Amino acid sequence: MADRWTATPRRTATSNRCCRACTSGPGMMAIEAARALPASRRPTVFIVRDHTMEELLDRLAAQLRGRGIEVARGPANTPGVVVPTPAGVGLEHADIAVFSSRWQCNRQTLAQAVRLRAVVNATIGLETVDLQAAADLGIIVGHGGAPEHITSMAEASIMLMLNLLYGLRRSESWMSGWRPRPYDGKAHASMMCGATIGLVGLGRIGRAVMERLQAFGARIVAYSPRADRSQIPDGVRLTDLDTVMRESDLVGVFVAVRPDNRGLIGARQIALMKPTAYLVNVARGDALDEEALARALRAGEIAGAALDTFAVEPLPQDSPLRGLPNVILTPHVVGHTRQSMDSVLRVAVDNITSVLRGDLPTVCKNPEIEPAWRGRLAALA
Structure with missing residues (x-):
């Protein structure tokens, strides 16, 4: 609505x-x-x-x-x-x-x-x-859905996506750990241009992210059952959730959590993701199964994640998400x-x-x- x-x-x-x-x-x-x-x-x-x-x-x-x-x-x-x-x-x-x-x-x-x-x-x-x-x-x-808030959240979401794709945390760890640049001849970053980005939820923030992704030249697939198809621009493909999870190089979660969609991204949906794929959640922690995500990250079943919201805030000290080298955690402030x-x-x-x-x-x-x-x-x- x-x-x-x-x-x-x-x-x-x-x-x-x-x-x-x-x-x-x-x-x-x-x-x-x-x-x-x-x-x-x-x-x-x-x-x-x-x-x-x-x-x-x-x-x-x-x-x-x-x-x-x-x-x-x-x-x-x-x-x-x-x-x-x-x-x-x-x-x-x-x-x-x-x-x-x-x-x-x-x-x-x-x-x-x-x-x-x-x-x-x-x-x-x-x-x-x-x-x-x-x-x-x-x-x-x-x-409080003011335009400035929508823009800030969209920009912050793009920042997290680029951080994951370009391995900024990995590069920073090399420097802070006094380690030399690796000379293995391998590139560890991936371009957003040409990548398939999946969007779960096309509310005001999701649509603002979509507009910015188009400027990067990304291919966009989206799951948003309540979206008005007449408002979806050319080049954005609406499809089912499983397809979004399976095809995307990176999945961004922007869904408004309701009683009927809590835990929308569960173990089964995460298992559909590519081993090279990333997940970004700036919606609400209840939108996904955090324990299933932590297991997938620890096992290398997906490449990484960036999370700004959690089911319990502040995130408990014993959360399985803490301490993982392939996850970025921010305390629900990324768009502030x-x-x-x-x-x-x-x-x-x-x-x-x-x-x-x-x-x-x-x-x-x-x-x-x-x-x-x-x-x-x-x-x-």
Whole structure:
């Protein structure tokens, strides 16, 4: 289901200020109206705590308070554990709730939030939000899929792919280990031009990667059951997952994880890959079977992998993925550029202020439920 994106004015310099939509016109009117209300009647935004993005969420809370909006903060999260938001932490009084992927927003969570107008995820991922429950309850959902974030993730994905194909980690290890350049007459790198690159998932990030791969001259095969074929450019072949795994020199995973596709890349799919092939995952750790991948990497059944996301974060010290010479591990930060982080804050504020003035979020995941949402707003009035 396609997200709704409404362009917002771009700032000319990075700062903590929101875009013009929140400092003039209807946005400013909503802010001034909120400031004029007594505290007991001001809109309330509930914001979770997340140790991986606490500074950003603190900045968000400060910006909202500066606009006359009451802010309630949730309890501290436990690293490596994703649990439902408990009752009695302020969510029941919230008009809008800001979640992250470290907290489950399930049907029970949404049902206890009797005043809730919207759920807003600060980042792009919504795998911990029960979208069906939100639709059933008439709750609109926004998230942080700003253009800067999409571009940053696409560029970072290409970086990881090139790193694998050109053996940058191997070359760097020769230098850091004071070893001489090998003179065996063999080339250890492989060009992206002419390589077959498989894409699993053609959402906004997957499509942005696809566009950049075409510029490199790669052959692209893709598995994306929900893709609109009319939007797929010439030269990109949509096919089944097994074919993508079997034919590709490198597979990139960009699928949005849902209950029906967790573990999509399992032992059987990995076994289909060429022994010279690589795998890149910047989607979610739950998209693949990490133990099966570790076994394949250790046995040399595939050439290597680059992973930025894991089923448990931070990655446990005893993970079988650690210590392997043919895997690149990054701690879910590979696409976190200055520009993307500024955009996450900007879009979160835009989403919240849009809902408070009665509009859909700027980046809306479920715009198709707008009639039910309008009905919920009328009932809450």
